[in-house]
Amino acid sequence: MTAQPNPETGAAVKAADRAHVFHSWSAQELIDPLAVAGAKGSYFWDYEGRRYLDFTSGLVFTNIGHQHPKVVAAIQEQAGRMATFAPAFAVEARSEAARLIAERTPGDLDKVFFTNGGADAVEHAVRMARLHTGRPKVLSAYRSYHGGTQQTINLTGDPRRWASDSGTAGVVHFWAPFLYRSRFYAQTQEQECARALEHLETTIAFEGPATIAAIVLETVPGTAGVMPPPPGYLAGVRELCDKHGIVFVLDEVMAGFGRTGTWFAADLYDVVPDLMTFAKGVNSGYVPLGGVAISGAIAETFARRPYPGGLTYSGHPLACAAAVATINVMAEEGIVENAARLGESVVGPALRGLAERHPSVGEVRGVGMFWALELVRNRETREPLIPYDATGEAAAPMAAFAAAAKAEGLWPFVNMNRTHVVPPCTVSEAELKEGLAALDSALSVADGFTDRP
Known part of the structure; x- marks a missing residue:
């Protein structure tokens, strides 16, 4: 070979x-x-x-x-038929990729905004949350990675943030559960979960719930250490978001599309976010692609109000053809x-x-x-x-x-x-x-x- x-x-x-x-x-x-x-x-x-x-x-x-030969062939076929086209048009590969993704996302995440990768997916999820709520702040965890653009590097909770941390991005970090190196002196997963949720609730209270647009979490943190959250934690975050009108964003850029043995890691925890970001495994990186899966409530915000954001290559036909082939191959095989x-x-x-x-x-x-x-x-x-x-x-x-x-x-x-x-x-x-x-x-x-x- x-x-x-x-x-x-x-x-x-x-x-x-x-x-x-x-x-x-x-x-x-x-x-x-x-x-x-x-x-x-x-x-x-x-x-x-x-x-x-x-x-x-x-x-x-x-x-x-x-x-994978079927995905390579799909890219070749799409290049021969329509190599590229602007994002304002309905294109078969784009429409089918969105349909297949929406079929697999949890809950009512039935609209898909395509990006070129994971970082800009998180960028746009944060923008949507701020516009939907009219609030400026975003909470994210230490021991996380959300991307290398200016907004996402500030969201990131590992040292790659430090060189570009502006301190003015409206980001507040908190400790998510991690029993092996617990910040809460916990002895069991149950204690770690309860204390981490209490810590988050206190952070929300002291930051001011009415100032917080979103909480952004990797469903299972990836680069920061593959730390599956304890049972009940993500459900508890969902409850806090509902209580305070905060948008819950799950970052599935690394964990999504089969990596955790489910289509999305959220499936392991029976939780539905308001926005879910994806990239990487959606087409195995054969052509750059990412996106945001959007709930009905947030989609409604932009039903008659323009969404102020877009990308020249949003939903690029080659990338979407690769996604269609990848998702079909994953299901068939x-x-x-x-x-x-x-x-x-x-x-x-x-x-x-x-x-x-x-x-x-x-x-x-x-x-x-x-x-x-x-x-x-x-x-x-x-x-x-x-x-x-x-x-x-x-x-x-x-x-x-x-x-x-x-x-x-x-x-x-x-x-x-x-x-x-x-x-x-x-x-x-x-x-x-x-x-x-x-x-x-x-x-x-x-x-x-x-x-x-």
Whole structure:
């Protein structure tokens, strides 16, 4: 499943990248991007002929794997028929994508505003909420990521916010539940849920309920650590929003479209938001696409009042054709069910087994094809393997772990002191076992940095 090695071409690709491409979230002279020659299914390979099992799904978006032939064919067919068209017109691929998405969203989220990705989806959800309520403030959680645009980076609750935090974006952060590192001195999930809701209710009271337009939460936080909320938490947030006339926004950019073993993570918690953002898995990232699914009440706000927002490429035909094909493939091939079944029967048990063998593993969390291992120096104190937001030498233990995984043919998702297990939702049991064996080996390197050998 790899092409013949072609190091000369690889060197030329790398040279052009280093000369002209400005990479995101990076010190440009300190990075060494891999030149990728091709990809298929759960694997990709470089120009040297080295193959890697992709336990990252790109940036957690290739939910149907790389190069699915039916989706590639749908893009090709759409390009031959109508490569692009302005968003003010009714276009078949756009209409069908919206219909298929609305069929799967919870409750009455039956209108879809298309964007080009997840960040601008959250931007527009916040704008809709502010216009709908006439209020300025938005509440979001620490340990979250909502995008890199000016509004969404302020909503984000991890250190990537700091360099661009204006302090004037009308954003207030609060602590969401996370029992392993509880901010509420909780001992059980029930305590964590109750205390987190009390904290949020107090935050609302002191900020002034009449000033708050929206609460924005990732249904299951992704990049920040794959932290499924405790039972009852999202329902409690829904109640607080209803009580105070606040718009409840669920960010499903990473968690949606099969990642949690359901079409949307909200399905796991039987909760219906007022607005839901999506991107990534909607078409596995084959062509950039995102959007906002909108409730009837908020759609009514703009029935006779223009919505002041739009994008040149909103609902781009190529992207929407890819979405139609992706959603149909997921349904026909049981991809959502595959993520749920293998997550429960293979990934969860295997990761818990790794935790028993490796002192570097502090906690295992996840559902479906959405998992994280919290790596620690000491299980008793729960000291992270590297400090919060570490760089350079301080981050060396995680860099050593990642290098060990790559040497085993596994491309890992690493963020701060965690490694996430997020392969394509099409992954097979055999591929999972291959990847988990490589992860087992790499964790032995992480173990060397712990207080207990």
